[in-house]
Amino acid sequence: MTPQAQLIMLAWLPIVIFLFLQFSPRKAVIISFLVAWLFLPQRAGFIIPGLPDYTRISATCYSIFFLSFFFDSQRFTRFKLTWLDLPMLILCICPFFSSISNGLGPYDGLSQTLSQTVTYGLPYFIGRLYFSDLVGLRQLAISIFISGLIYLPLCLYEIRMSPQLHRMVYGYFAHSFAQTIRYGGFRPTVFMLHGLEVGMWMMAVTLIGIWLWQAKVIKKVRGIPMQWILVSLLITFVLIKSTGAYGYLVFGIIILFIAKWFRSNVPLLVLIISIALYLGLASTGNFSTKNAEPLLTTIYNTVGEDRAGSLEYRLDNEEILVEKALERPIFGWGGWGRSRVYDYNWEGVLVDISTTDSLWIIIYGDRGILGLTSLYASFLLPVFIFATRRYPPKFWFHPQVAPAAVLSVVIVLYMVDNTLNALLNPIFIVVSGGMTGLVVQVPKKSKSAKKLSSRSNKMLPKTSRNTSS
Template identity: 75%
Template sequence: MSPQAQIVILLWLPIVTFIFLQFSPKKAVIISFLVAWLFLPQRAGFVFTGIPDYTRISATCYSILLLAFVFDGKRIQAFKFSWLDLPMLILCICPFFSSIVNGLGAYDGLSSTLAQTVKFGLPYFLGRIYLNSLSGLNQLAKSIFISGLIYMPLCLYEIRMSPQLHRIVYGYFAHSFAQTIRYGGFRPTVFMIHGLEVGMWMMAVTVIGIWLWQAKVIKKVWSIPITWLVCALIITFILIKSTGAYLYLIYGVFILFVAKKFRHSLPLLILIVTVSLYLCFASTGNFTTQNAEPVLSAISSNISEDRAGSLEFRLENEELLVQKALERPIFGWGGWGRSRVYDYNWEGVLVDISVTDSLWIITYGRTGIVGLISLYAAFFIPVSIFALKRYPAKFWFHPQVAPTASLVVVITLYMLDNTLNAQFNPIFTLICGGITGLVIQVPKKHKKLDSQAKKLHSSLPTKLSQ
C-alpha cells in the first residue's frame, strides 16, 4: 500500500458526493459502484482497533449508502422486506451464529456479520431499492457496457506492455506478477486484483454488448456503430487469455440465442440445476476428483494440460476442505482460518496444506450449509422467477427486456464461476438486488409491455428503445 492509494481511499467519499451532486441518485449509485470497483486501489485501506477496517469494499459501500440517504432518504425509508430478501438476510447474519457455536464470542460474531453485510448486503440493498425496475436495470446494463469500452484500451495496453497500470498509478503491484503471464503473453489486471476478475468482467461486458446490439437497444455509442464496438470487445476479450471466461461467454450467448430462436430459457435453467446438483454432491463429500476424470481428460485433450492440471488441483483441495467442513456442517468453523486443513511438515511445524480457490468452499467452510444455501439461493431464486414467471424467454428480445435478460444470464454465469474461483465483485450483487426487486413487483404494471411483446412473437423488434 502506498500513500497515493491511501489518499484515494480517503478522497472517495468527497468523490461520491460530487457524483451525487451531478446526477440523479439512481445514476449516481450506478456510476459510483462502477468507478469504485474498476479504478480504486487494491489492498488499500486503514486498520482500526476495536472497529472494522476501512477497506476498498467498505469505502465503496459506506460512501454510496451515506450519500443515498442524504440525497434520497425517502427511498431508503420506503423499503419493504420480502420473503425473497430472506436468503440474503441469512447470508449476512449467519457469521454471527458461526462465531457463537465455535466459541469465538459475540464480538467476533458481530464483527463478522458487519463485514459480511458490507460485502454482500449493502450492494444487494442498494440494487434492491434503486434498480428494481426494467428501466433501472436497463440503465445499469448500458452503463456496464460503456464501462467495458472504457476498460478495453487499458486491457489492450497491459496485454502489450504487461500489467503495470496499478503500479504506475498507485506505486505497487496488486497481485503476483508471475500469475499475469499466460500462453506466451500477458493477462491484464488493470485495477482489479487478478486477471481472472478482469476476464470475468470483460466476459460480462461482451455478453451484454452482444445482446444490446442484437436486440437493437443501442445503435451507436460516441457516434461509433455498436457493431464495431462489439467486434472490438470480442477481440479484446479473446486477447485477455482467460480460458474459463471463454466458455462462459460461449454458453451465455448460447442461452440468449436459444431464447431468441426458440423462445425458451431451458439452457439457463439447466445451468442453475447443474450448479445446484454439483454443490449438493460436493458439499456432502460425494463428488471426488475421480468423478471429474472425463471432464479433466476432455480439457487436457482439447484445451490445455495446464488448465486440466489446475482444475484437478482445485478439486483435490476441495475434497480435503469438504471433509473438514463436514465436521461442523451447519454453521461451519467461523473465521480465522479455522476451516482450512493443517498438518505437520517435515520440520514438525503445523502448516496449512489446503488452498481455497472457490467462493463456494470458502463460504461452506466458514458458515456451513446455512451460508452456502443462502448465498446461491439469493442469486438463483430471483433469476428463476424472472425466467419462469415474470419475463419468460419469449420476451427477452424485446428492447425493454433485453438488457435485463442479459444481466440475468451474466449473474448466473458469475455464480457458476464461484464454484471454481473466488473473484468477488459487488456489481454482480448489485444486479442481484435489482432483479430481486423487479420480480417482487406485481406484474400487472407490465401488462402493456407483455402485450407489446406478444405482437413481436413472430417478428424481431426494430424500434430503438431508449
C-alpha cells in the first residue's frame, strides 16, 4: 500500500463527517457509500492489533454507521426488527456456529461474526434505516444512475488508454493487468477491483436509466435529453466487454418491459425460482458439468471458446468444492481456507488444488447450508414479496414505484451473478435492506398499491414532469 492510499484511508472519516455536516443524513449516506465504493483504493487498510482490520469495507461501513447514529439518532430508535430481517441476522451470526462446530473457539467465532456483520449487516441495516420507502429508494436509484454518468468518461479513458487510473492515483494496480485485456482491447477497472465489477455496476446504471426514462421519472439531466445520455451509456457499456453483464442487461429489460406491456412478473419469478433450484441441486451434489453441456455448447457457439472454457472450469471446481462442503453441510468448515480442496503435488507438498470463483460456493463451504440459505433469502425474499404481494407489475411503470421496481430487478440479477462470481458490492446490500423495509411497512392488503391505483391518472402528470439531476 502506497502513502497516498494510506492518506486517503486516514482522511476518509473526516470526509464523511464533512458530508454529514453539508447534507441531510440520507443524502450524506448515499454520497458516502457511492464515493467510497467507486473511488477508495483497493487492497488498502491497516492491521490494528486486538481490533478488526481497518479495510475499505470497514472504513466505509463504520464511518457511515457511527455518524448516522451521531447526527440522526432518532431514526435508530424508530427501527423495529421484523421476521423478514431474520435471514440477514442469521447470516451475520452463523460464522460463530461455524467456528464452534469446527473447534476453532469462541474468539475466532466472534471475530468472524464481527467481520461478516460489517460486510453484510451494517450496509443492510443502513438500508433499512434510510431507504425503506418509495421516496428513499427513488433517491437511491437516481444517485446510482448519476454515479454511472460520473464513471462513464473514466471507463472510456481506460478503454482507450488501458486501466491505469488506480495506478496513477494510488501508485499500484488493483488487480492483475493481464485480466484487463479482452477481445483485442482493454476492459476498464477504474477504481474497482475487477473489470467484471465495473461491468456489473454499469449494467445496473444502464438498466436503471432506461427504466427511469421510460417511467418519466427523469427526462433530462442538466438539460441533456435522456435519450442521448442512454445512447452514451449503452455504447460505453458495450465497450466494457463484459459478456455476462450483456446478458443481465438483456434479461433485465425483458423483465421490465413484459411487466409494462403484459402486467406480468413471470420472468422475474422464473429467475428467482431458477436460482433457488440451481443452488438446491448444486449444493447437494446433483448438478455437474455434464448437466451444463447444452449451455456450454451454446456459449461456445455464440460467445467463444474462452468464455465456455471459463465456465466449464468454474463448474469443475465447484464439483470438488461441493464434495468437500458436504462433509460439513450444516455450518460449513469455518474460515482460514478449510473449505478448499488440497492434494499432494509431484514434490509431495500439500497444495490447494481448488479455485473459488463464485460467492455461493465460498459461503456454502465456509458457513454451510445455513449461511447459503440466509444469504440468498435476505436478497431474494423481499423482491419476491414486492413483486407478488405489495406492488404487482401493473404499478411498476408508475413514476413513484418505478425506481423501486428496477432496483428489485437489479438485486435479482446481482444474485444471479453471485452464482458465477464473487464481487461484493455493499451498495446492492443497502438496496436489499431498503427493499426489505419497504415490503414490511406495507400492510398485507397493500394500501399504498390501492392508493396508487385509485389516483394513478390524477398523480401521473404531476410526478412525471421533467427532473433535473
